[in-house]
Amino acid sequence: MTIDSLVQHIGETVTLKGWLHQKRGSKGLFFMVLRDGTGMVQCVVNQGKVDATSWDNASSTTQESSLIVTGEILKDERQIGGIEIQASQIEVFQIVKDYPITPKSHGIDFLMDHRHLWLRSRRPWAIMRVRNRIIMSIHNFFQERGFLQMDAPLLTKNAVEGTSTLFEIDYFGSSAYLTQSGQLHGEVMAMAFNKIYTFGPVFRAEKSKTRRHLTEFWMIEPEMAFYDLDMNMTLAEDFLIRIASDAIEDCHEELDLLGRDLDWLRRVQPPFPRITYTDAVELLHSDQTQVMVQKHIEQLQQERSDLEQERTANRQNYGQLKEWKKRRIDAREIEINIRMDQIDEELRNLPQWGKSAEQFEWGGDFGGSDETLLTWHFDRPIIVHRYPESVKAFYMKRDPEDDRLALGMDILAPEGFGEIIGGGQRADDLTFLEEQVQRHRLPQDAFEWYFDLRRYGTVPHSGFGLGLERTVAWICGLEHIREAIPFPRMLGRLSP
RNA sequence: UCCUCGGUAGCUCAAUGGUAGAGCAUGCGGCUGUUAACCGCAGGGUUGUAGGUUCGAGUCCUACCCGGGGAGCCA
Known part of the structure; x- marks a missing residue:
């Protein structure tokens, strides 16, 4: 049985083979998200409902450990796909140590090296x-x-x-x-x-x-x-x-x-x-294009100042917040910084794009920016x-x-x-x-x-x-x- | 090839030229319905490389290496 076909078998007991995508737990209870290539499903492992070996197996699994889960398919609207597995048995192929790609964010270089x-x-x-x-x-x-x-x-x-x-x-x-x-x-x-x-x-x-x-x-x-x-x-x-x-x-x-x-x-x-190259060049030269570029710049500036305000507000409240909330704010700050860098880059580029469109000479090939401006219309x-x-x-x-x-x-x-x-x-x-x-x-x-x-x-x-x-x-x-x-x-x- | 930004813990990022930190991940402990779970404790570093300036360099300067973004060119 594969995860993509579970929905048609609600109430049945099935055996799934896959990898552990993520695990959360508390005393006597684990929530394991199983991945089998066709999809993901949450498996609930309740200490009172599995044998001792299965419980030990569930406890020792780490991210990307390969395993077999047997259990009943239950309807649960809160979960991905609207279902979850109530596990009755957990078997293990391999316990993984130190899987490099953690559930948190990573840079592109790291991800490409671990493609x-x-x-x-x-x-x-x-x-x-x-x-x-x-x-x-x-x-x-x-x-x-x-x-x-x-x-x-x-x-x-x-x-x-x-x-x-x-x-x-x-x-x-x-x-x-x-x-x-x-x-x-x-x-x-x-x-x-x-x-x-x-x-x-x-x-x-x-x-x-x-x-x-x-x-x-x-x-x-x-x-x-x-x-x-x-x-x-x-x-x-x-x-x-x-x-x-x-x-x-x-x-x-x-x-x-x-x-x-x-x-x-x-x-x-x-x-x-369908527009001819010649008409496209005219469109690039048009006031309409310049207005569009201007509008884009204004939008980005607006977004930038919104983000800046959010960041300032976050920093002001920071001291009074609970620990877990501080972490959210830290994560958000990183997001904001990344987006602001993107915006700054675009704000540097856009005036040049407008200028190059304005000065585009009939006979040349369109650059990436010219194409983008054309499609904006x-x-x-x-x-x-x-x-x-x-x-x-x-x-x-x-x-x-x-x-x-x-x-x-x-x-x-x-x-x-x-x-x-x-x-x-x-x-x-x-x-x-x-x-x-x-x-x-x-x-x-x-x-x-x-x-x-x-x-x-x-x-x-x-x-x-x-x-x-x-x-x-x-x-x-x-x-x-x-x-x-x-x-x-x-x-x-x-x-x- | 050119312009631009960057390289700090396994990962993501902090650190007015003055004691290198946090979160995640990992390990241990706690918690019976979690959704990037949460709480406590612990280990973890030749700050890309080589020079230089300085009483003192992660921070400033020079060169090089690697990467991101952009330009040119193209699907």
Whole structure:
């Protein structure tokens, strides 16, 4: 029996195998929160209702000790899940000594060093389950629409994105690279199977230390023959709507535990605003944007002064309080300090963001701050399309109505989560592509097989890439992408 | 690579240049309905590293190492 299925068996006696998450007790009574991977449940151990060995076992268990609990399932509305176990027997696999991750707060460095244990905690549990649900949605979405799942090679000879972000490895004496994208091979398969999608890891040697970057992450890249840019955007829109609605439907408990504001996810409904790059630049230049920045600054200043007042009040009353209450105040003070640091950082950044938006020049690529400011204008994901060709990859088709533009599109998630999808319509003309490869100083011969796609039955086609971890971070409302993957690989982190 | 903040007990954090502390965790004791339980007692430290200033350095200065946040770049 697993904890997630207990609710259907109220009144029955069951045996659960798991780990001790937490224990409280008083004379002759223990409350043990048992974790088995599927959920948590409180087990009550009453000295009068168990044998002596079981009582000793219960007494000696520590955090993360592995054990077997037998007992009756009782309804108890006060508890998590509305049930608790009245234990009749406790057996032990192992008594643990000094489990490093205590129920109190920890710093991120410590937690990352103990990621192999941290994954047992509540928060990672919820996130990984949402990730799993999202992966299922992705496969269901494409499979239901007749897409063929394909695996692109991870070792390649070609750069797809910028060459500076390639991981180079020795391949029997010559150099090879870890793939940055499965797209070129996806195009091959689209010409063979019409509609395909890849789902695999990609690698980028970006020396980025931000909340949105990993060096190894998972990408989903559909590629469709006979799709133009508009069809591509519609597919991407349907795709995100499906992911969000499945998560809302099936991940109540997890999203609740993460404190996710579901209203933002419920608003992921068609149509997503579609704005051209040029309009987006105008929006950045608008007074409206400046007003928004100003409003944000004022809000933060308000929050800051509220926190300051609370802190002062706490300190004034401090002397007269009972010991346990003092500790609460101490803990709260730490929380306040952390939040104030965040606010100060944002208050330092926001004026710069406003300035950089104001001075943004047509032709450049949006920075993280520009994306964030753009999304502030809308209540759901937005699609920005028709970028200047100079900021997009060599394989993008040009806009027939304006040669300066590429038929690319990005989808920006709201609430500052930024770009989660990038894609577009592919160049289908051989001569144009050959010129582009030359212009970008890419090795012509490495792309010969790719050019063959334009020699033998070229057709209009499109596709996009979705970053899985960014999507998980968005759906879960995570501040940092490192929590969206079990074992994040980042600048300076290769273990565990 | 640049900017910025930080590194003090196992963990989270305190400490006007002047005797290094608290909570949690751990150990022992108490408490029969706890929800980050509570109460009492105990053990626990080369203040990131190497120099320097000073009567005196956790605190000031220099260099380096490690980490957080941000910029650039991107999904």
